[in-house]
Amino acid sequence: MTEAWIVVHDLDGGNALARSARALAERVVAVSVGAGGLADADLTLTVDAAPGALVEAYAQPVAALLAARGATVVAFAGDVRSRLLAGQVAAHLGVGPTNVAGVVSTAPLVVTRLAYGGLAVATDEITAPVAVLVLEPGAVTPSDVAGQGAVEPVDATPTAGLTLVETRPKGGEQVDxxxxxxxxxxxxxxxxxxxxxxxxxxxxxxxxxxxxxxxxxxxxxxxxxxxxxxxxxxxxxxxxxxxxxxxxxxxxxxxxxxxxxxxxxxxxxxxxxxxxxxxxxxxxxxxxxxxxxxxx
Ligand SMILES: Cc1cc2nc3c(=O)[nH]c(=O)nc-3n(C[C@H](O)[C@H](O)[C@H](O)COP(=O)(O)OP(=O)(O)OC[C@H]3O[C@@H](n4cnc5c(N)ncnc54)[C@H](O)[C@@H]3O)c2cc1C
CATH class of the missing domain: 3.40.50.1220 (TPP-binding domain)
Incomplete structure (x- = not known):
């Protein structure tokens, strides 16, 4: 059975990504940093985020976890925090992330991405040992197949570095x-x-x-x-x-x-x-x- 991994940091976005990732493989396994188990994934490895730790402080342990479990396709959502995590996880895995505008085929893995500021669409076959993908909105059609929702807690120690000292609501209006x-x-x-x-x-x-x-x-x-x-x-x-x-x-x-x-x-x-x-x-x-x- 083919398997796609996702790395998430919030519940709603994580479940949405799990549904999208079904376009990549039959089984979806999530690594959830501080967001708990995902109903729409088949299995979620849950990492308890330490108070004050930023999500990106988990890039190294998440990369190690993915490598240890033999992940070959890892997808991230397109929000700012997920993109940041994708870049860092990819770097730890020794590969580059790909912004995906569409999926042409999964075996081999062929995706489209926007090039030259959106003036062109490039089609790439991903041959790296691990494909780290950032799924742009609309890149794939989300599945309505239910996930198995299993949960496995895992230990992960955040790397030292930036520490969250305060959160404030973003100014201006919020719109989706x-x-x-x-x-x-x-x-x-x-x-x-x-x-x-x-x-x-x-x-x-x-x-x-x-x-x-x-x-x-x-x-x-x-x-x-x-x-x-x-x-x-x-x-x-x-x-x-x-x-x-x-x-x-x-x-x-x-x-x-x-x-x-x-x-x-x-x-x-x-x-x-x-x-x-x-x-x-x-x-x-x-x-x-x-x-x-x-x-x-
Ligand atoms: C790297 C890069 C990234 C970019 N990213 C984006 C992006 O994400 N989003 C984006 O939008 N743009 C982006 N742009 C800019 C983009 O190239 C265009 O310049 C921009 O979209 C044009 O905006 P506009 O259509 O409002 O203005 P204009 O191109 O100036 O068009 C105005 C239109 O209004 C019409 N018009 C004028 N008066 C009237 C009237 N009274 N009644 C009816 N019609 C009227 C005109 O006929 C004209 O067609 C990017 C550019 C670059 C180089």
Whole structure:
């Protein structure tokens, strides 16, 4: 029976990763650092995280555990902490991590990854003795096969180094765009920050989350970084994505092209977004949006 390993540090993210990892093998074994047993894995090796120890302090003992148990495929989620752990675990195992955008086959293990800032998709066969994979959102279809949920506690001593002295809630708003069913994205077609109210009105009518292109967040600072979509932002998989005043550059599209339906509003009929859109309105957003709000 083929086996995929996952390394996790939180329960919800861990169970989601366990379901995704079933695309890699028939059996899923987890190493859980401080998050307890996973119902969706077949077996979880649980490590009790010491108070004050950071997850990455377990990279070395987790790598040793994986090596001792003969793991050959090890997957991590795409959140910041998991990526940090993936890099360190891979280094301890003497291999490099791969950011996985898709899985082509499991035997041999062939994956796709974004290259050149999302301008290209590379296809790689992983021949390293241990494949350390970071699964990007949407890289694989999660399985609904139930895990066996067995648990085996293991000892692991964190390495000395950084110590957690305090935790504080992150400032600003928290949003999980990846879970949204409807998303309205705004781009540089909006001339002023106050005009985003037009898009908010549409989003409210649709029950949608508001998101944006990178320049709206990192350029003019009208929206927080959590809300921009694309290769360096969030990747979404909603039922509907409505792109307003967004040109549709590849770096943006790679974050949204898993949407079931893409609708675009742009005054330039040659805007690249129309090549990806299922429905499009060629028009000035300042005329289209009020009419759309009325219609909704
Ligand atoms: C390494 C790298 C990483 C990047 N990562 C990302 C990323 O993760 N996410 C991301 O979004 N971008 C990213 N970018 C930037 C990306 O290349 C584009 O520059 C950006 O997506 C463009 O944003 P935009 O569509 O809002 O603006 P623009 O490209 O300026 O497009 C604005 C659009 O609005 C339309 N418009 C203007 N006025 C109106 C109006 N009144 N009514 C209707 N339409 C109107 C225009 O026709 C135009 O198509 C990255 C770039 C690089 C180099």
């Amino acid at each position: 765009l990846t879970a949204a069913k409807r998303v309205v994205g705004v781009g540089r077609g909006f001339a002023a920050e106050a005009d985003l109210d037009l898009a908010r009105a549409v989003a409210n009518r649709l029950g949608a989350e508001l998101a944006c292109s990178r320049p709206i967040s990192e350029g003019v600072g009208w929206m927080p970084a959590e809300r921009y979509l694309g290769v360096s932002g969030a990747t979404i998989k909603p039922d509907v994505y409505l792109a307003i005043g967004i040109s549709g550059q590849i770096q943006h599209l790679v974050g949204v092209n898993h949407a079931k339906v893409i609708v675009a509003i742009n005054k330039d009929k040659n805007a690249p977004i129309f090549q990806q859109a299922d429905f499009g309105v060629v028009g000035d957003l300042y005329q289209v949006l009020p009419a759309l709000v009325d219609a909704l």
